[in-house]
Amino acid sequence: xxxxxxxxxxxxxxxxxxxxxxxxxxxxxxxxxxxxxxxxxxxxxxxxxxxxxxxxxxxxxxxxxxxxxxxxxxxxxxxxxxxxxxxxxxxxxxxxxxxxxxxxxxxxxxxxxxxxxxxxxxxxxxxxxxxxxxxxxxxxxxxxxxxxxxxxxxxxxxxxxxxxxxxxxxxxxxxxxxxxxxxxxxxxxxxxxxxxxxxxxxxxxxxxxxxxxxxxxxxxxxxxxxxxxxxxxxxxxxxxxxxxxxxxxxxxxxxxxxxxxxxxxxxxxxxxxxxxxxxxxxxxxxxxxxxxxxxxxxxxxxxxxxxxxxxxxxxxxxxxxxxxxxxxxxxxxxxxxxxxxxxxxxxxxxxxxxxxxxxxxxxxxxxxxxxxxxxxxxxxxxxxxxxxxxxxxxxxxxxxxxxxxxxxxxxxxxxxxxxxxxxxxxxxxxxxxxxxxxxxxxxxxxxxxxxxxxxxxxxxxxxxxxxxxxxxxxxxxxxxxxxxxxxxxxxxxxxxxxxxxxxxxxxxxxxxxxxxxxxxxxxxxxxxxxxxxxxxxxxxxxxxxxxxxxxxxxxxxxxxxxxxxxxxxxxxxxxxxxxxxxxxxxxxxxxxxxxxxxxxxxxxxxxxxxxxxxxxxxxxxxxxxxxxxxxxxxxxxxxxxxxxxxxxxxxxxxxxxxxxxxxxxxxxxxxxxxxxxxxxxxxxxxxxxxxxxxxxxxxxxxxxxxxxxxxxxxxxxxxxxxxxxxxxxxxxxxxxxxxxxxxxxxxxxxxxxxxxxxxxxxxxx
Ligand code: BGC
Numbered sequence: 001x002x003x004x005x006x007x008x009x010x011x012x013x014x015x016x017x018x019x020x021x022x023x024x025x026x027x028x029x030x031x032x033x034x035x036x037x038x039x040x041x042x043x044x045x046x047x048x049x050x051x052x053x054x055x056x057x058x059x060x061x062x063x064x065x066x067x068x069x070x071x072x073x074x075x076x077x078x079x080x081x082x083x084x085x086x087x088x089x090x091x092x093x094x095x096x097x098x099x100x101x102x103x104x105x106x107x108x109x110x111x112x113x114x115x116x117x118x119x120x121x122x123x124x125x126x127x128x129x130x131x132x133x134x135x136x137x138x139x140x141x142x143x144x145x146x147x148x149x150x151x152x153x154x155x156x157x158x159x160x161x162x163x164x165x166x167x168x169x170x171x172x173x174x175x176x177x178x179x180x181x182x183x184x185x186x187x188x189x190x191x192x193x194x195x196x197x198x199x200x201x202x203x204x205x206x207x208x209x210x211x212x213x214x215x216x217x218x219x220x221x222x223x224x225x226x227x228x229x230x231x232x233x234x235x236x237x238x239x240x241x242x243x244x245x246x247x248x249x250x251x252x253x254x255x256x257x258x259x260x261x262x263x264x265x266x267x268x269x270x271x272x273x274x275x276x277x278x279x280x281x282x283x284x285x286x287x288x289x290x291x292x293x294x295x296x297x298x299x300x301x302x303x304x305x306x307x308x309x310x311x312x313x314x315x316x317x318x319x320x321x322x323x324x325x326x327x328x329x330x331x332x333x334x335x336x337x338x339x340x341x342x343x344x345x346x347x348x349x350x351x352x353x354x355x356x357x358x359x360x361x362x363x364x365x366x367x368x369x370x371x372x373x374x375x376x377x378x379x380x381x382x383x384x385x386x387x388x389x390x391x392x393x394x395x396x397x398x399x400x401x402x403x404x405x406x407x408x409x410x411x412x413x414x415x416x417x418x419x420x421x422x423x424x425x426x427x428x429x430x431x432x433x434x435x436x437x438x439x440x441x442x443x444x445x446x447x448x449x450x451x452x453x454x455x456x457x458x459x460x461x462x463x464x465x466x467x468x469x470x471x472x473x474x475x476x477x478x479x480x481x482x483x484x485x486x487x488x489x490x491x492x493x494x495x496x497x498x499x500x501x502x503x504x505x506x507x508x509x510x511x512x513x514x515x516x517x518x519x520x521x522x523x524x525x526x527x528x529x530x531x532x533x534x535x536x537x538x539x540x541x542x543x544x545x546x547x548x549x550x551x552x553x554x555x556x557x558x559x560x561x562x563x564x565x566x567x568x569x570x571x572x573x574x575x576x577x578x579x580x581x582x583x584x585x586x587x588x589x590x591x592x593x594x595x596x597x598x599x600x601x602x603x604x605x606x607x608x609x610x611x612x613x614x615x616x617x618x619x620x621x622x623x624x625x626x627x628x629x630x631x632x633x634x635x636x637x638x639x640x641x642x643x644x645x646x647x648x649x650x651x652x653x654x655x656x657x658x659x660x661x662x663x664x665x666x667x668x669x670x671x672x673x674x675x676x677x678x679x680x681x682x683x684x685x686x687x688x689x690x691x692x693x694x695x696x697x698x699x700x701x702x703x704x705x706x707x708x709x710x711x712x713x714x715x716x717x718x719x720x721x722x723x724x725x726x727x728x729x730x731x732x733x734x735x736x737x738x739x740x741x742x743x744x745x746x747x748x749x750x751x752x753x754x755x756x757x758x759x760x761x762x763x764x765x
Pocket of ligand 1: 106150204283284517
């Protein structure tokens with residue numbers, strides 16, 4: 001009976017959405033019948049606020065209205081200004097066919113109120129929190145008039161040298177897929193109906209941008225199609241299944257074809273297989289850049305992009321200046337142009353812009369919706385859950401609120417660099433520094449502060465990095481010397497206050513511009529000057545707590561051997577200082593777990609837990625042995641494994657059990673594990689389930705995450721955590737790219753991280 005009801009309801013929904021689609025089709029057909037081919041091509045053009053440039057190369061970054069008035073603009077991005085958006089929309093709807101504009105923006109970790117960077121958010125493993133972050137960001141974005149966000153960034157990355165690892169959800173495709181869905185649901189609403197405080201997502205960077213060789217930004221991606229589908233594509237796919245409205249094609253090539261002209265990616269996979277119905281925009285100037293890839297001139301690459309399935313050209317002016325010529329020369333058809341134009345008009349229709357072009361541009365919303373107490377409280381909550389405790393010898397943390405603390409390091413009294421790489425609209429004044437956070441939390445204790453060190457010994461690079469984006473673009477670097485004191489003097493000051501304190505809290509790591517776009521590093525250590533300071537502090541013999549600010553995993557060998565505690569706080573957004581103090585003093589019990597492996601040394605990269613076995617495997621933590629797959633001078637295993645993170649309490653895991661040791665084609669089994677909180681504090685634990693396909697027709701990873709649960713467990717309490725598995729969870733893309741579960745033995749592993757697991761076997765029939 002229940003089944004019949006569901007079926008009838010589903011039919012009703014399908015038929016009503018079918019009727020909606022028919023209405024939309026008729027409306028758009030009618031509109032397009034009145035448009036010239038030039039006007040249709042105009043819809044495929046996207047430009048931006050000229051003050052908002054995120055690409056170094058040439059292109060159309062002119063947000064001027066001439067092209068709009070000439071019917072040559074379908075959308076704009078980069079305007080975080082309600083009045084300007086309103087003015088542009090007014091121009092659009094009083095010109096030609098009165099087609100409204102879409103307004104895009106890089107809303108990546110918050111719109112105005114800044115939340116933790118996405119990599120940090122991913123370490124919460126909290127899908128509700130991530131969904132809420134997107135919903136909260138959408139509220140602020142729509143208050144300004146933005147209705148299209150360039151998020152989620154779902155690129156899987158196995159190489160921490162790549163600065164854009166900060167923008168994604170780490171190295172695992174399954175977790176990445178869950179996170180992608182959470183973002184789509186949060187931004188667009190679970191019904192994808194686009195209320196006035198919901199926005200259309202743009203999933204990026206499609207595809208495989210995070211696979212850049214050597215971690216160098218924009219570099220070649222060289223992956224087999226099978227490895228791409230199994231290891232990298234899942235988040236893009238899951239976003240499509242969740243109803244994502246648009247995608248952004250990436251800068252890199254795949255199989256020798258740049259993504260923006262890659263028919264396999266843009267049409268065969270995305271549309272034919274995943275049934276994506278929205279539109280694809282290029283990344284900024286990505287179409288022009290295809291000429292640099294060596295494919296042809298702007299006309300050639302533009303027509304190839306359109307025919308491959310790219311609908312909108314961001315900043316290249318390629319479509320708007322060459323497609324008409326290509327049409328006349330028979331290189332593109334009217335149908336090609338119509339298809340792209342229709343997809344963009346459909347997006348406008350779905351956003352409700354034809355009914356009301358100003359539905360997102362509500363007067364007074366900015367004053368009411370931005371920086372509300374609710375937003376600030378959310379930023380703090382998100383930051384509390386996005387920290388990972390990596391080391392805590394002798395429970396040195398949490399600190400006592402009446403302690404005498406020496407707070408040192410270049411990131412201790414820094415507001416701006418708490419924000420992270422995509423805090424476009426953040427102002428330093430809104431960010432809470434660690435010093436401010438600690439001061440506010442102390443009760444009876446004291447804090448002394450010293451900057452303690454330069455950011456790095458290379459002061460020329462330090463200056464460039466600190467001059468920020470506009471400094472890079474304009475070459476205008478502040479002529480004032482960066483430091484008035486020598487590195488030695490600064491270290492001496494830090495040592496002096498440390499000698500007088502109960503505990504040293506050293507705030508070190510990366511500033512905003514050391515990760516994100518165009519910020520690859522060949523060494524991913526804590527920069528030399530800061531490490532020298534840490535060594536001098538260690539020599540004082542005082543307990544040393546390292547508070548790490550970073551946009552990427554770092555190599556922390558010295559810190560791991562020498563610090564008493566390491567709290568990785570990433571870049572936590574504007575409430576960083578408060579949220580860090582919440583954890584340092586134990587008001588919040590840390591619960592974050594890594595979503596990227598932390599390498600021991602840069603030579604291990606790329607490093608990822610879900611690697612293959614090889615024919616000569618070598619245990620992760622065993623010393624060098626000739627003729628096995630290992631290094632002479634380094635262990636194979638990471639310093640901190642995927643899934644790892646400590647808490648102020650301890651958890652004891654029982655052995656996993658299964659409801660049946662066989663899994664039939666349509667059946668399911670339950671995997672159960674008891675987790676006991678053996679400490680004296682309540683906590684939240686992320687319980688993880690991994691699988692291994694023991695024998696398959698293709699080689700399979702030694703471990704693959706297939707389930708996780710974040711559970712609250714009170715001190716002394718035991719919880720039985722249950723996971724349901726079906727054959728769907730055991731599937732992979734085989735050598736012929738069929739998505740299959742191959743019968744045979746599977747190992748099921750459960751544990752607090754990818755390294756410390758207990759296993760049990762099952763048979764898939
Ligand atoms: C970045 C994208 C971003 C776009 C627009 C590009 O340089 O790769 O992530 O969305 O600029 O700002």
